[in-house]
Amino acid sequence: MVPLPALPSTRALIHAPWSASKVAAALRCPRLFHFRYVDRLREIEVMPEARIGKAVHAALETALGGTVVSEAAATARAALTDDDQQRRFDALATGIEPFIARIERFRRGRRVQRQLVEYSLAVREDLSATQFYAGDAFYRGVLDAGYLYDEDNLAVVDHKTGVRLPQTSMRDQLEGYLVLAASAFRQVRRFWLGVHWVAERAVEWSTPVEASQVHDRLVPAVLDNIEAAALAVDDGPRTNPGPWCDRCSYRAVCPASHQQRWEPVYDDYDDDDE
């Protein structure tokens, strides 16, 4: 029998529920983590990339739900009021139709039992499935899209609207999705992870992951990451200024952001804990 993983520490439980983006925020800058997740400070400024990414995600979600692509894109575009943001949205939106066509081809070639769009998942501290907003949720996330097919396969797709990055940089977030999905869909034996690079109209697939690998390798990795994040924020809202400050929604209220100027970095839109 496979042993259960060790239970989370008290400091990890204090900041639950965790998500991939919450873990990333804690590891990047404890002050940012406190602004967003402890003080629950409203974002002072929302970066254009986040607004555009959110609009593209909304258009993809609506189109996957069956709405005509042009209509889905027009509705999502209307949420952007800035001309430059609308132009950038239009460029990205040209990637929606090819993606929908790709999904239709996939559905014709496989026995798809179920499509999951913007699908919320959560687990308790013992990794049993629970509701996303339940008080006992320990780790949670939202799948952009997923397909249960051929009885025991699950393909998970994550949309990325930014610059294409090496696959490894997405690993923590995507592996977290598999931990969540393995708990919710116990009949699945094999998981496939795809990153949909919207601007490049490309879907990059990982090698398939067996259910046993999720338990043996990914669960400990996700729990270790959560512990590292909890440790990083344990001694208060320490600032950790760096290139990411130029994309921080709280830079206007953070003195550390003005100490030095940095080269810009890119942050993709991510709503895994909304």
Ligand code: SF4
């Ligand atoms: S501006 Fe930089 S140092 Fe300040 S909270 Fe944001 S990321 Fe942290």
